[in-house]
Amino acid sequence: MTIDNLNKARFSGFLASFDRVIDQANGDEATILKQGGDQLQQLVSHDDWLPEFCSEPHPQHYMQYLLYCDPNERYSVVSFVWGPGQSTPVHDHTVWGLIGMLRGAEVATPYENTNGDRLLSGEKALLKAGDVDCVSPRLGDIHKVSNAFDDQVSISIHIYGGNIGKVKRHVFSEADGTPKEFISGYASNVMPNFWGG
Numbered sequence: 625m626t627i628d629n630l631n632k633a634r635f636s637g638f639l640a641s642f643d644r645v646i647d648q649a650n651g652d653e654a655t656i657l658k659q660g661g662d663q664l665q666q667l668v669s670h671d672d673w674l675p676e677f678c679s680e681p682h683p684q685h686y687m688q689y690l691l692y693c694d695p696n697e698r699y700s701v702v703s704f705v706w707g708p709g710q711s712t713p714v715h716d717h718t719v720w721g722l723i724g725m726l727r728g729a730e731v732a733t734p735y736e737n738t739n740g741d742r743l744l745s746g747e748k749a750l751l752k753a754g755d756v757d758c759v760s761p762r763l764g765d766i767h768k769v770s771n772a773f774d775d776q777v778s779i780s781i782h783i784y785g786g787n788i789g790k791v792k793r794h795v796f797s798e799a800d801g802t803p804k805e806f807i808s809g810y811a812s813n814v815m816p817n818f819w820g821g
Contacts, residue, residue, distance in 0.1 A: 668724035711770035728778025
């Protein structure tokens with residue numbers, strides 16, 4: 625979808641609504657996840673606003689495109705683009721997060737780190753277009769995510785309680801649970817101001 629054909633007002637309206645959620649929640653995570661999740665669900669129920677260059681897959685690994693970062697880094701919005709069959713390692717976030725499925729589907733497998741020496745996997749969850757899920761250190765923060773399809777691209781929209789491209793977090797060995805610190809960065813750190821505000 626070209627920039628000229630985008631519904632720019634949809635995303636800029638979403639940002640204004642999410643700003644209000646953050647302002648009124650005053651740091652209350654449960655409120656942010658509930659009310660922010662409702663806003664994200666409305667956003668991903670329409671597929672007419674994401675620019676084409678933020679939906680491009682990579683042949684070897686998933687892509688993480690920065691769509692917006694709050695000026696005070698209270699939250700960031702990212703598009704995750706999954707090529708066929710691609711997946712993440714087991715990882716955490718260390719901040720709250722919301723995941724909304726825009727196109728295709730993804731499978732999330734939760735993990736629990738027991739005493740830092742092994743990981744226990746939980747029941748897999750399938751997110752389809754329009755679905756929203758959440759993560760946080762309070763609710764469960766370790767998971768592995770995969771494209772549900774081996775023959776098509778899937779795209780999910782993530783919101784995190786910070787500038788996630790700069791947050792120190794961890795990947796975990798599936799064999800023994802050993803953590804390794806990483807900072808993800810973004811596929812692109814510079815976003816043009818085409819959202820209309």
